[in-house]
Amino acid sequence: MNEKERQAVESFSHGTMTAIEVRRRLDGATYGEVLRLLSEAELPLPRAPVAGREEQIRRAHSWMFPKNVS
Numbered sequence: 001m002n003e004k005e006r007q008a009v010e011s012f013s014h015g016t017m018t019a020i021e022v023r024r025r026l027d028g029a030t031y032g033e034v035l036r037l038l039s040e041a042e043l044p045l046p047r048a049p050v051a052g053r054e055e056q057i058r059r060a061h062s063w064m065f066p067k068n069v070s
Contacts, residue, residue, distance in 0.1 A: 001040055009034065013043035 006051050008025040011017035
């Protein structure tokens with residue numbers, strides 16, 4: 001992996017670059033290729049912040065797991 005690729009996947013992993021931006025930066029890489037590069041660099045997938053999104057997460061959870069709604 002070259003320096004340009006490393007910087008792009010690090011930015012994506014840290015949540016400072018979107019999936020679309022990283023794919024563009026990597027000359028149109030597929031999402032699978034981005035995942036491979038993350039793995040090679042031993043970087044985690046980005047995580048969206050939860051603060052301020054609790055209601056959206058609750059609705060999504062109730063839609064995806066209707067039997068577990070409390």
